[in-house]
Amino acid sequence: MRADPTLPHHRLPSADLDELSCGEGGPATVDLLLAAERSRRLLLLRMLDDATDLGPAWDLLSAVQRRAPEVVDELLMYPQTGMWLATALRRLRGSEPQDDPPLWVVLGHVSSLAAAAALRAELDFSIEIPMRHGRVPLPTLGCAELPATEPWTTATVRGEGGRAVVVAPGAEVAVPTPPDAPAPGWHPLRRLTLGPANHRLELALDDVDPYRTYPRPTEPRPLSEDATEQWRRLLERAWAVLLDEQPRTAEAMRRGLLSLTPGPARERFRPRSVTAGDAFGGIESSEPDDHVQLAVTLIHEFQHTKLGGLLHLTPLLTPDTTEAPELWYAPWRDDPRPLDGLMQGIYAFVGIARFWRTHRLASGAATPLAHFEFALWRAHVTTALRQVHRHERLTPVGAQLLDRLYALCTRWLDEPVPDAPLALARMCAADHATRWRSHHLRPPEPAVRETTRAWLSGAASPPRSLAATPEVATDDSARWLDTLAVLTRHRLTGEDTEKAAATVTAALRADALLAAGEAEAAQEAYLSHLLTTPDHPTAWSGLAQSLALTGTSPTAAHFLRHHPERARAVFRSLTTATGTPPDPIDLATWLAT
Incomplete structure (x- = not known):
């Protein structure tokens, strides 16, 4: 009997696809998306190794893999690692602007990953890694800060017995043990634990990884202690709202929401948030007006995360063969959007409409503003869906998704809302x-x-x-x-x-x-x-x-x-x-x- 030469591949069972098609998706569905994302990142890492010589970093990662594979897995699945992999490959192919940082700094980030992995696995090592404007990030751990006379140079990280120092000419920073506490020259990656013991959300509040901002990297900007505490309070209250009002979504977030990049506050009622398909599990958000706005942001961006994971498994649209892409009205945007962008928005704002539908009926939340938000977003999403839910470019999966979302939103239109809002x-x-x-x-x-x-x-x-x-x-x-x-x-x-x-x-x-x-x-x-x-x-x-x-x-x-x-x-x-x-x-x- 001949062996089947077909390589194994990821499948999304019909029950999980049904959940995602309705804008939902529980913990088991998110686990399937995460498993597929892990395979994708391994492939991207192999492509990068094939395209360039990763040298000592590859050897050090391999040593960690042999000793503590769970450490490599966690680093691999960290959202910013996915963003870096995609950025590095695009830079190598010339499909991304060839400006700052230099290509060697982008590719050298693999050495930062290897150093962080080796330190966590308590290996003895020494490796040279990029220094960015005096800062040396160690992904999932934190960032060292040293004097620098050049914007782009290198530092050496040495580890022995689970302790490490970051060394540059004329300066040295000791990484504290454990590395989650501030120390001279060291900014830790803060990890928050939110909610009760049986429903905890563990989330990195990432202000130091250069690939924490989407779609372009930015240099580390550590938060003050007061700002960190403010974010902690807001996240605690937002998480309590989600656990109470959206428990199934909250349980899924516990699996698939891994990091939040904090940004400065914006104009009231005009927050900014973003995710990237390459950074599954990561969210970038401006400081919110209040905890309810933050809960809405988490819902919004987690919807993008789930759809991005689905798109890594199956297309929702056939290729556009026209000379100029069709552009559509997206009620949440100022600009016309191509069809794929409109579908992303539809999926995200269905989640927002669902949030307000529940929140407006919660104890103490039945305010005119909550009713207004539900009525506004159900109208906006339905308007967008009416344009495209039978579009000829939809694949069978894409057609199923939009048909079910359209049926859901049209049912919501029949739900009563007080006359004034x-x-x-x-x-x-x-x-x-x-x-x-x-x-x-x-x-x-x-x-x-x-x-x-x-x-x-x-x-x-x-x-x-x-x-x-x-x-x-x-x-x-x-x-x-x-x-x-x-x-x-x-x-x-x-x-x-x-x-x-x-x-x-x-x-x-x-x-x-x-x-x-x-x-x-x-x-x-x-x-x-x-x-x-x-x-x-x-x-x-x-x-x-x-x-x-x-x-x-x-x-x-x-x-x-x-x-x-x-x-x-x-x-x-x-x-x-x-x-x-x-x-x-x-x-x-x-x-x-």
Whole structure:
């Protein structure tokens, strides 16, 4: 009987695929994704060894593997190792910018990994590793800091009997034993243990590994003790919320959430977070406004982590053979997105909508803001899904995933939400879509010119040519399209929106009035803004929403909500032709005929 020459490969059972297709996935499913990720990283490491000589680092890693294989496994599966492997291979292939750090520093990071592994395995060793602006990171352990006169040079790490020193010309730093405590010249990698004994989350708060930021590496920036303690408190409270309200997801996170890279705080209600498919288990996050926002961030990025793991096993889309990729409206972005990017966002924001669906019903959390968030995100995700859930490029797995998410979100649309936050969520959802259209859709130029002539000649209605499908043309100036939603959050937390507008980037006074419910004043403010700034794209959206609320001109309101790009283009053309802008409401009413 001949042996089967087929190499073993990872399979995702149908039950686990079903879980992931609904935006979920328990601990067992995450374990399968982790096992596949381990194999992938071993392959990447072998590819790197084949492409370049890893020399003494490879020998030292091999020695650790023989003595303490669990140490090599943990280092291999650390998110930042995955990011480094992918970065190194892209640099070797020339598919990533060849700027700082130099290639030898990138490739030399394998020596840092080997030194960390050997120290943890208590081997005796000596190895030269890169020093970056005076800092010498030892992955999963911490970072030594020494004087340096050059940005990129080397240091030597020597280990004996489980103790190590980092040596550079004229300086030496002893790595403390154990290495998780601060010491002169040493910044430890802080490892947090969160939650009760039977539901603990063990998480690295990584502020020192150069590959902790995605998609580009950055140099170590150790946190102060006060900042570390603040992150610990926020994470403790966020974890308590997830254990109470999302217990199955929390159990999965205990397996698949390995590190969090802390970043500085941002504008209120505008956090930043990111993951990378190459860094399974790692999250980068700005300091949150509060623990609930942090819980949402963990959900959001863990969704990306799971989908990234699935994509390493099976494609969701067939290759795009067109010359220019299709671009789509993503209600959580300022820019148009390709199909694969839109699917990533859909999967992540289904998780956010699910969080708010549960959180708004939790004891003490049934606030207008929580109801607003659920209503807003279920609307946004459903809008995105309606565009693409039967797209021709979907593979069978991709079609199953989007069909099930679409069915889930449409069921959520039937769930009751109090009238006031529901109305605000609908207004903000419509406003974001209208702002996006104003920026990124372009009516045909000949049609705009023809329409301009028709208006100036007193025609009863615009030419049909203006109704042609507009072109999606990315406007790089499109920023802060979530402004009305941000101001609405300020309102729902009891703040004066006009005062808050001073802290909200890109907010107009008219936006603050609209968020406060002062529709008539907002309408006048938007009209005034358009007449003094004729090319302002997002004021058209605010005018549409305020007109809908005041009932001043239902025809103009409907037209501007659905076709602001036509009004903007013709308005701009008329202003250029005559030197005087027309009345925006009169123009929109005429364009709607």
